[in-house]
Amino acid sequence: AQKVTQAQTEISVVEKEDVTLDCVYETRDTTYYLFWYKQPPSGELVFLIRRNSFDEQNEISGRYSWNFQKSTSSFNFTITASQVVDSAVYFCALSDEYSGGGADGLTFGKGTHLIIQP
Amino acid sequence: DGGITQSPKYLFRKEGQNVTLSCEQNLNHDAMYWYRQDPGQGLRLIYYSQIVNDFQKGDIAEGYSVSREKKESFPLTVTSAQKNPTAFYLCASSTSRSYEQYFGPGTRLTVT
Numbered sequence: 617a618q619k620v621t622q623a624q625t626e627i628s629v630v631e632k633e634d635v636t637l638d639c640v641y642e643t644r645d646t647t648y649y650l651f652w653y654k655q656p657p658s659g660e661l662v663f664l665i666r667r668n669s670f671d672e673q674n675e676i677s678g679r680y681s682w683n684f685q686k687s688t689s690s691f692n693f694t695i696t697a698s699q700v701v702d703s704a705v706y707f708c709a710l711s712d713e714y715s716g717g718g719a720d721g722l723t724f725g726k727g728t729h730l731i732i733q734p
Numbered sequence: 735d736g737g738i739t740q741s742p743k744y745l746f747r748k749e750g751q752n753v754t755l756s757c758e759q760n761l762n763h764d765a766m767y768w769y770r771q772d773p774g775q776g777l778r779l780i781y782y783s784q785i786v787n788d789f790q791k792g793d794i795a796e797g798y799s800v801s802r803e804k805k806e807s808f809p810l811t812v813t814s815a816q817k818n819p820t821a822f823y824l825c826a827s828s829t830s831r832s833y834e835q836y837f838g839p840g841t842r843l844t845v846t
Contacts, residue, residue, distance in 0.1 A: 620776075649833045659822060661777075661837040707776060711833050721767055721792055722835060724776035 618643045620710050622725035629698055630733050637693045637728045639708030645669075648712035650684065650691045651722065655705040667691065695730075703732045737761065738838035740825050745843045747819075755810045755841045757825030763836075764829060766808035770794060771822040771840075780823075783808055812843065819845045 619642040629635045641650065652664040665675060667684050675682045679696045695702055709722040738759045747753045759766065765784050769777040779792030783802040797816025802808055808827075812819045822842050826835040 625774075651834070653837075659824075659840040659842075661824065661826075663834050663836060666834050721769075721779035721782050722777070724778075726774065726776045 618710050618723045620725035622728050624728045626729040628731040634696050639691045641710045643712045645712040651709040653707045698732045700732050705729050740838040740841050747845050750814045753812050757808045759827045763827035767826040768810045769824045
């Protein structure tokens with residue numbers, strides 16, 4: 617069965633520091649999708665990125681970047697020059713063909729609570 | 735604006751009562767989902783629906799029921815059979831061929 621592990625329960629850094637959130641996944645499929653979501657204190661999950669298993673190119677979006685490595689089954693998320701507004705819980709999630717694809721729901725990690733101190 | 739609405743934001747019920755959580759979307763998405771989130775935990779899938787009048791159980795469907803009579807609506811009923819109903823409930827939707835799920839603001843249910 618598929619599984620997503622976010623070993624860092626909570627990370628606290630000072631504003632402007634870089635921070636990396638780790639995500640390790642398990643799946644028996646060759647075709648799968650990985651996601652990152654942000655959950656601010658309001659509770660609503662905000663979609664950040666989707667990556668399919670055939671595209672190992674790293675992606676950068678402003679201060680956010682993602683490193684996908686199939687060899688280590690990891691999909692790590694880095695925030696550069698962190699800001700207080702980045703404080704939230706971040707979830708990594710997986711969707712694979714074994715679970716029927718995206719329409720069968722996502723498998724989430726337990727989340728990493730990121731605290732950016734001013 | 736397009737999006738997903740859930741109501742109410744906070745809901746309080748007495749043990750033994752059924753309660754229905756509302757979820758509406760105007761994104762024209764075919765698929766809709768219900769997740770449950772407990773403190774310090776990730777989200778767990780309760781039910782999902784890929785098309786009107788059809789839905790499937792997720793990982794923790796016991797004690798819950800759903801209906802999908804309209805494309806834009808996917809209400810969740812928490813029945814008295816659900817042993818630990820107090821949680822944060824999130825509804826999501828996606829297109830049938832896109833795997834991003836978009837989430838509503840959630841309903842925080844407290845049962846005493």
